[in-house]
Amino acid sequence: MIQRAQTAAPPASDAVHGIRPFSVLRTDLGPWRTRRRSWEELGLHSRRGREHVSTYSTGSDPVSRKHATIGGGLSTFDPVLAELSYRWYCPDGGSILDPFAGGSVRGLVAANNGHPYTGIDLSPSQIDANEETAAAWRDRDLLAAEPRWILGDSAEQLPRLPGGSFDYVFTCPPYHSLERYSDHPADLSAMRWGEFEQAYREIIAETVRCLAPNRFTTWVVGEVRGSTGMLRGLVPLTIAAHETAGARLYNDAVLLNTLGTVPMRLGAQWRASRKIGRHHQYVLTFVKGDARKATAALTS
Template sequence: MAANRDQAGEWAARDLLSVPPRWVEGDSAKALSGFTDASFDYIFTCPPYHNLERYSEHPDDLSSMTWARFERAYRAIVAESARCLAPDRFSTWVVGDVRDSAGRVRGLVPLTISAHRAAGMHLHNDAVLLNVIGTAAMRLPAQWRVSRKMGRIHQYVLTFVKGDGKRATSALPPFT
């Protein structure tokens, strides 16, 4: 969080922020319900990738849910975030895919896109974020030999628009 605040300070010093950002941390299902419709100008999130990393054993923690329950909760969170987003604005979700216990890809990226569509938003941009390879180069040959599964060293940056993309763009400060 400190790095985010430092970067916001740098942006403000360069007149790249019309208003200071407000970070909302916590359980999205609960936190979003406290906001009125259209109260956000932008949403940026990197939600849990189902159970790839376990954050707690709490039953309402997305990382401890079954896939079916995760999918329902995730769709509800996307819908709530869309409700909170002002018209003609953007929302960016950084997501990666995960596998089930049998090694099959779950489809978190298509779920994210589908949930946004159901909430009235559309995919505006996508990008691949390459992570540091780290130890993947050492782990992957053995994984490939036994399963023909590639390791993931990337995430997807999905930007959605609520309303019109051109109006959403014109609502932003000028790009310099």
């Protein structure tokens, strides 16, 4: 069982729970799986509040529909990636901003590790589910800091936050239309690509403004295809938007997910279109200001 967060500084070793900061992060290996199991045993209900979400594959071929149903049809955030990112890039006790909060995982892991967390999300049901789970964790003395979820559009809520007030930005944005979260006009997953790109750039710029000088920000992103089958270029868009906003790309890693149903789906998909079986995401870390000072804040 994971106890309530310790407030001591991160260990001097580059390994956390046997996982080292390599450019390929293996979620299928023993140390990662063991740590994830420890988090899940605490009661991380990562799909609560997301029952209304639909996936792109549900409108696809019968094989894809079948396996989307088998897999639950929804992505879930890995608590180990959240924990590692906080330990590697956020000062001890530093505050965390998440403009696309979604489920409760990132907020609960942050608070368990002693980080005040602010997440923003459009869905009232998701916010309610997150707060209910947080209350249960609070009752079990599993929170060393308080998570806070703000209901609303990040494009409207972020400008209301004071500049330079957060020590780390950590998020996983919508991969455009890969998952459809709602019909809300401000929901990026419901926008056309041009609208998505503009709103996405503006939100990234606001998160960089909210970030304190000499601090890191990490975005977990994946590629998505348009209606013609071409890749949209979400990864280069994320990089370019941060660079424009004043945060330079500092680290890039590949998060290698477990294969799951990918091998079962691949045959028909490959024969019909030569589309590869995708089971990875990109973990992009940027720095605002001086990387040496940002690093010093983690080890002092």
